Amino acid sequence: MQPFNQDPPGLANQYDDDRVLRSVLARRFEGAIPAEVEDSLRRMGALAGGELYRMQLADRLNEPRLVQWDAWGNRIDEIELTPLWRRAERLAAEFGLVATGYEGTYGALARTVQFAMVHLFHPSTDLYSCPLAMTDGAARTLIDSGNEQLAARAVPRLTTRDPARFWTSGQWMTESTGGSDVGASETVARRQDDGWTLWGRKWFTSAATSQMALTLARPEGNDAGGRGLALFYVETRDAGGRLDHIEVLRLKDKLGTRKVPTAELMLNGTPAIPVAGLTDGIRQIVPMLTLTRTWNSVCAASFMRRGVALARDYARRRTAFGQPLSRQPLHVQTLAAMQAEYEAAFHLCFELIRLLGRAEHGEGDDDERALLRLMTSLTKLTTGKQAVAVSTEAIECFGGAGYVEDTGLPVIVRDSQVLPIWEGTTNVLSLELLKACGDGEPLAVLRRRIAACARACRDDRLVAAVSIAGTAADRALAWHRTAARAGRAALETNARGFALTLGRATALALLCEHAQWSLDEERDGRARAAALAFSATQITRLEAIEPDDVALLAV
Template sequence: MAFLQDAPQLAHPWHADRLLRSLIERALPTQRHEALIADLAGLGDYAQMAWQRASQSTRRKPVLTQWDAWGKRVDRIELTTAWQEGPHIATQYAVLASGHADGEFARLEEFARVYLYHVASEFYTCPLAMTDGAATALKSSGNQALIDRALPHFLSRDASGFWLSGQWMTENAGGSDVGNSETIARQDSNGQWRLHGRKWFSSAVVGEAALALARPEGMGDGTAALALFYVETMDGEHRKPGLIIDRLKDKLGTHELPTAEIHLDGLPAWPLGELSHGVRQVAPMLNVTRTWNAVCAVASMARAISLARDYANRRHAFGRPLIEQPLHAQTLADMQAEFQAAFALTFEVAHLLGRVEHGAAAPHEVVLLRLLTPLAKLWTGKLAIRICSEALECFGGAGYIEDTGLPQLLRDAQVYAIWEGTTNVLSLDSLRALAGDSFGALRRSIVHWLNDDRHTHAACTITQTIDAAAHWLDQHAASRDRLEAGSRGLAFTLARCAAAALLARQGAWSSHQGDPRPAAALRRFISHGLDRLVTPDADSTALLLD
């Protein structure tokens, strides 16, 4: 009989995930466990089902039909099965609504759900993140009329009343420099604001609402003259005529996610607040959407490693399973250590976000969140690409074959380093955060996380690296160009130091529970090095770019 290789099977993403289970046990009060764990188990069931379903069918992209058979403009988008199921899964398991519940643990509970749902959702989590950001921005705006109108839909537990919200910021001329926005807001004869312009990148065009940046007519140039507007996209079952879908993007990855280029031709809009400083009004949603990005990146790592480990037990080569081959085992363990560090940092950010939002955070934690959020996002975004690429190698040639479902992991991972700010954009944002007292807040928190383990090898390495980062900042403080040129290395260094200290905290707690694995992850992670500082060399940069 011809040989047939067993395909990798997905372990139950909740029952088999010791990191998430330990986090829930350590960080959450016992009385909050029951409802959360029921939802996590249900989302794990869905993830397993979705993996099996995907392996038995051909992936497909959403389809845009712009005109019906009789010449009427319809801009109808046919979605994949997972996207059709999205409103029901998101509301049934409170994927979004839980983050806006009472108490400092709300965000931690929300992002535990996001972590389990993300890969199975086929990036339906992207518009969920946009909707979460919109809900946060609306709350911060104090615009009670819009809060009353939109929030019950955004946070609904009933799929029939649930709305998605997009973010329409990016334009052809702008990108990260949103000050170049060319969308104009004009008032009609009835005083209704209407938007006119083109948005180059809309990740939630199938939603019922959106937040959009536009320049009120007659205002000056630049970022300060932009205002933030709320729009609704649907008139009953039909798309409003002021919203025209030009095309769906043909992307490297996230194929199931319908990303569109759109024209706004008089779409009704309502300002969230003052008719200026719209980017400032966007700021409250950044901590939220960047945390979604980091959690989703970690979820992709978890999926890639889970499948690679399962396959290593199923695949035999040179007389024994791959898991027993020393170099293969070493590679998997290296991946696991990096992943556990990323998990620890990301979920600390999630917990901090909830504490800050509910007024439970100490003053230094408020400052710390401002720094850790871009650090977690930029580091996990790059790490997800590396982990998913390494995981594909673990499958050999099968990792390069489309109908195994494995190449999608790597293609999709590339989006994390781009969405919600590239690595360089976030490195500069981290540098701005360091202009305050966030470095002191980070150092204070690391001491707290290390607790009584300050004299171990790991603790000494973390402390020495933080001291080196402080020296680097002092050394280059007089030159903004040198600070910016080296900011990426500084950001990775600070992220790795924070992650290592959090691994140490988890390792100490787990050791008391009789589990030595987190401490082993810390040792392995430390051995990979924490210091990524670089000495900027403007002369060689100029020569290499000549």
């Protein structure tokens, strides 16, 4: 007698199968998605659910490898990439994963089209989105820097669709003194007769195979702290193709993102060019952080979508206790809750992207620019936490199979876990959000946006759901006013709860607004069902613990 073997989960075309993505695009393009946009996304959707996903499963055990010496004893420090990463690099250029954001075809909607593609590409390419995020950030930083010479040299390569010319960029900020406290960086910049050279160790470099990098260093004689750092441009290889005074000390052994060649580098006199003066480097990387945090947010939603897609397909294939999981009420409720979290995260991301596109094309007003700054931190920290929770639920939907490595499922959890860490941890971004609140006016702008979502809702159940968002936001804003009067310690102690409350309240409001549009224009009640399910979750995350009690518990 042959034992029973369970069919594994599969993926369909990831564009055609994602109602949420297609609905948001239809709304942004006022009902008529351009044919060339839909064709490109459908082709990427077929790759993401087909060839790339199969490569990902087949390539599960393959990781990047550092070859430090050649056969004759020469130090070469070559990093060998996986086959999927090499394929992803070419596709990223051809499909314009970076280029689309800089082409004028779709105006302020260019970023929407770009990140729709990123959403499909990311979960099937072993985080090749990581170097692409830094590449996008570098292009914008160089454009905004006013350094026309550097921009003219690098930006056409960073934004090309020609794989033979395409460059990626590293973002070398983290040192062993701390990832978030970049003001403590130890890398020194020394002026030479023919330019500048950099000396120091970069503790995490996630794009060590890139052709260029932007990095922080302190010019000799500058003051300590962040103000004394300058932003430098580095091309990683010399005219002969060798690393230019850069040593790869090792590749990091990480919990997840194991396909990303994260390296520890030593800069031993690496030639570099100041991007925009010799101070205030941290301020100059703000455009980069805006984009990398946006990428991080979209990738979080994308990982959620992947977990849900696999779990839903498996529920149709797996029979237990006499019927498929897809007909068992408790399992269906679990899948619905995961889908609701995904939809909320998606709408939060694509509101941020809408604001970004308008700002880059000069269409946003002062309120929208303030909202963009606020929502960059808010969206990243909220979606990062959501991704970890949803990916954990997703692999639980497979029972023991979800815990077995050769199913390819556990990697969803391991790779999602980096998203609350990369580009600023939840706590760091919560503190940045406090700064972005300023005198409170940006919070008033956000509250008005939530109110606009409420006004758009006419369906009785959506009106009730969106009122939950308004109540949570009001509580958060009232807390902020009270805490601000009590002092910095009071603000910081519950900054995380404040941020997550605002993030989830905003996500709920945006989800309700879209659900009303979908009811009206698509005659589809599924977005409303998601909004109602999300409204039943814990939206308010503020805690009532006093600062003195927190201090006692932490000791």
